[in-house]
Amino acid sequence: MISAAIVGGTGYTGIELIRLLSAHPKVSIDLLTSRSEAGTRADEIFPSLRGISDIVFSDLGEDTLAALQKCDVVFFATPHGVAMQQAEALTASGIKVVDLAADFRLQSLAEFEKWYKQSHACPDLLKSAVYGLPEINRDKLADAMLVGNPGCYPTTAILGLKPIIALQNQQNERLIESRIVIDAKSGVSGAGRQASLALNYAETTDNFKAYGVTGHRHLPEIEQGVEQLLASQFTQRIRFLPHLVPMIRGMFSSIHLELTESGAAIDWQQEFESSYNGETFIDVLPTGVYPDTRSVRASNRLRIAIYQDNERRELTVLVVQDNLVKGAAGQAVQNMNVMFGFEESMGLNAAPIVP
């Protein structure tokens, strides 16, 4: 049994962490902090937790760090810029840290500062932070003290592209043309638990729109992920356009690629299946089956379908996940499992909720 703390548990990733960790057989949530809600039981804010957890939000002020240092792992479910204030002290004390915000996702300080409009509090630590995609960085995660939990969109994009880039590297020739269009769609919970006119039900329902049209923070993260996979002789340009879907949870990324002649010679269905063979949470759908977001609702699974049309030189990769689970809190728990040597799927086996 390890002792976990959640810093800032009043948002949607916070409640999702509480939900998942409450059912985890090897974790005890011993500390839950919130400045605004100190003294309030979590189940007063989230009545769904009544009977599940009796934990109380606390604000320990100057004693917070000391309290966190008594835990084995600290999850930051806070706005961007909070975790980096405490990560150094915590990891120095041997406490493992998983940040669900963006503080430790981007390796480039310049990109971080450009997109998040703040300077980084611990640039040195950044180098030792591991990007928390277990299907890519499993080995590094096993030894990591500090994990930057990926953004939701980048999780779908990077895992949707990995088998393609890997094979291209291996064959040492271009299999896809150099431009990828990632047309992505997210449910509204991705915008967080906040009072906002733009998120008001009457503004959002029966409506659909693009956002981040001129640039979205997840673009540099996707580019970094692709860059890290890509052999040095290749470059890849990416157009990433997110949209807001009137649904609570769910993310759908439609990845449009163009095959080269060599690329058209590959059986991509087969390639994806073998690439993800053995991965508990990655489900490559059979040929002709296409995913919908509800098929992963409230679960840590990510499903991928591939459609290949050699005549038109099209390769389409469709990826779905629950943005709050594999796209956030579930992946954080998966990372924790790897960091502590638990079975990777522990606490994450619940079936999706359909209908």
Place this chain on the structure above:
Amino acid sequence: MISAAIVGGTGYTGIELIRLLSAHPKVSIDLLTSRSEAGTRADEIFPSLRGISDIVFSDLGEDTLAALQKCDVVFFATPHGVAMQQAEALTASGIKVVDLAADFRLQSLAEFEKWYKQSHACPDLLKSAVYGLPEINRDKLADAMLVGNPGCYPTTAILGLKPIIALQNQQNERLIESRIVIDAKSGVSGAGRQASLALNYAETTDNFKAYGVTGHRHLPEIEQGVEQLLASQFTQRIRFLPHLVPMIRGMFSSIHLELTESGAAIDWQQEFESSYNGETFIDVLPTGVYPDTRSVRASNRLRIAIYQDNERRELTVLVVQDNLVKGAAGQAVQNMNVMFGFEESMGLNAAPIVP
């Protein structure tokens, strides 16, 4: 052609007024005021108005009153408590006023102050204000200078009960037992255009709840409406419980009554039909047809169905309307039509939007 002003047009009743009045053949919207949005075109805030109206929000500060006094009619689509600050000066200058908030709905100062937590700025004017339900107060409205536009729930409740109470008065004996349950349901737009966590899409969708369980401001208004219809020898107790439905527009009131022996002798279907015969906006559905809210979406119609079970002594009245039209802006335009002697349905003939 009359000249109209809308004070505070940034909410949902505001945009609905703009939509309806823009298509009204005898009205020109000449002034649209907003403190927060002064200088902004209305179609910047509501892009749906692009190509429909090029009006600009203005804030005339101290000159506001003078500007309003150049109009023929002023609509207040403001929070409670604003119209009563200006109604006296306007009506004294011969300007007709329709307040879509609650300042002129309740005749009882005590009730107003109890439910709206403020004292009334012009109690004397209150007596001359007409409650804007044309199907009940048509004659008074024809001469009115000041109209309190009804609340959305009271519109359904009072119109749903009127034929019953009227007949009871006429027969001078109880036709229904003395307790009525009004179990009402509203779409989310009824809560207004505001940033609010409770109205966030992810909080509201796929969810249903009651609110105002311990008391709702529309209860005294319903009670006043019933009282005014009721002959003096009768009393009537009302339980009013509103609920929030995950839909944008629409209001559904389920009115549960218990028939006395005399009440069971009445053919209520027939009674409602004759009571509302000739009313353009009141549609009494045929026996066996029950309404849904979308059948009045974006229209000024209110539909009523009656179900009578003499064996069980039950009378059920189901009333639907669009809370933003017959429940707010449409009724305001209907009132204006009566006040200015226009055809009552002018500008209000558009068909509901289905699907």
Place this chain on the structure above:
Amino acid sequence: MISAAIVGGTGYTGIELIRLLSAHPKVSIDLLTSRSEAGTRADEIFPSLRGISDIVFSDLGEDTLAALQKCDVVFFATPHGVAMQQAEALTASGIKVVDLAADFRLQSLAEFEKWYKQSHACPDLLKSAVYGLPEINRDKLADAMLVGNPGCYPTTAILGLKPIIALQNQQNERLIESRIVIDAKSGVSGAGRQASLALNYAETTDNFKAYGVTGHRHLPEIEQGVEQLLASQFTQRIRFLPHLVPMIRGMFSSIHLELTESGAAIDWQQEFESSYNGETFIDVLPTGVYPDTRSVRASNRLRIAIYQDNERRELTVLVVQDNLVKGAAGQAVQNMNVMFGFEESMGLNAAPIVP
């Protein structure tokens, strides 16, 4: 480990049973039958089950009974009228049966035939069937061979009324007047997994309506449940009106009661709390907290709030549940747990899904 069969698992209660039983530590689903889908893997129809269950629908024709007789428990997730064809043979062989349809809910043959338009295949067995509300019939369930799993609305109504009726019996005087209004609302999944124009998304969304206005099959079941609780000297009239809410899961029953003078002397909050003290799945909310349906989404919990207004003699009981869980499949599993002597909450502890 017991062996379970699900007959007719292609509907929403079917998939919910598969979801719940797949995670149950003492149950193995060994047989899943469907005539229409025989030979198809369940996860082809419900891709959410990929990785959760690899069970295949089968149609054993004449051998079905023999196959079912090898199991310990058989769940019927079938249309009304199927379970009663096989219940006799199964229970005679010592197989326990839980019917999620209506075949064994009503003790009155006349009522069954009136509301379900068919004659009953095994009227004698009816007497030994136990109505599967563990919070009321726990002792009988422990020995039951045949359980009629309650309808969704009756579950909320009977559990919402039980503490009131029990106290009235005990005090031997009327605490509530003799007429109760149950104004109930259900998500669309309650109508089942079917192709139906009336359930088409574009017909149902952004819309609200009543149904079963002239009478609903759950009324006699509610009346039976109330009757069985009620001491013989009392009678109780019930008006039950269901409505359709544009949401997937969730049920909300607003129960309107009128207190007698003696009833107003009771502290009903206290009464409900003590009445349900120790019940895992019944959550009586604290004073001033009112439920929403999502607070029980995908869980077996049922939450109750009480509002008492002595001045107006009103008692309002608000009950929420997930219609597919406590209102169907979850309750079936809870019944099974009692029938087999397992811990009653086994396999039913998952937290609700919010947001």
Place this chain on the structure above:
Amino acid sequence: MISAAIVGGTGYTGIELIRLLSAHPKVSIDLLTSRSEAGTRADEIFPSLRGISDIVFSDLGEDTLAALQKCDVVFFATPHGVAMQQAEALTASGIKVVDLAADFRLQSLAEFEKWYKQSHACPDLLKSAVYGLPEINRDKLADAMLVGNPGCYPTTAILGLKPIIALQNQQNERLIESRIVIDAKSGVSGAGRQASLALNYAETTDNFKAYGVTGHRHLPEIEQGVEQLLASQFTQRIRFLPHLVPMIRGMFSSIHLELTESGAAIDWQQEFESSYNGETFIDVLPTGVYPDTRSVRASNRLRIAIYQDNERRELTVLVVQDNLVKGAAGQAVQNMNVMFGFEESMGLNAAPIVP
């Protein structure tokens, strides 16, 4: 006043036509046919029409043609393959025909037969049919006897690409690379008014998916539209992928293009604005404003936004419309207006419904 007939008015395009034509100052709906609903008033099926239209569905059997020949214009709101059975006789009699299905959209018989799985009943007539996009074929429409009303997706795609292709032709050099990705999203009403499990509310809500992944009937129509605009020296490859959005109405097409060096030298915002200058129903949004579908809900407007990133050589065109209006019935009325020399916007001026 012209006399109009609607053949097959029981679907969503049918009711939308009734709604629009009922308010059209120069049209009288004199005939409404339906085999399945003959003898039924339209407002029994669509109660929203109560008080709007008292027309009755009729089935004239063998006399249908004669009855249609008494009208001035016949709209076919039927399944694919119906209009082509009667178009010849009607147009020969001088009756104008607008088919809202696909019978007269594709000029290529081979494509028609490939995608619609039927042979064409009047291939000769096909040549004289005009593709009903007034913004492209206005002149031809003025003289047309037979109009193929465009598919919903092609309307957005073709109008979203027209200014680009036109300028490329004019400059006689490639401005965009030869591959276009059209990632499109539609509300559920686009699938029609039908009983279908896949369209059941509980299957569709809180869910998002792609469909037609391996090919969609609107692809050849888009390709034909692009081809017709394109100068002969150019070719253009198109990837079209539609998705289903949990909303009733609305269509959003995200068109991803890659600029050539010459293309990057163009000010595309300016180009679109001048290209659509004077078009009543095409609204090119100002720089930095991006559309949402509700901004055109229930209206005939189509809004376009352009985002140009020269550094990345990206051009993104976002197009929204109401799939039932500009994407179907509204465009049909617009076509009729052109065909009969009415003002093009007659009967189509209603403001969008927001919220």
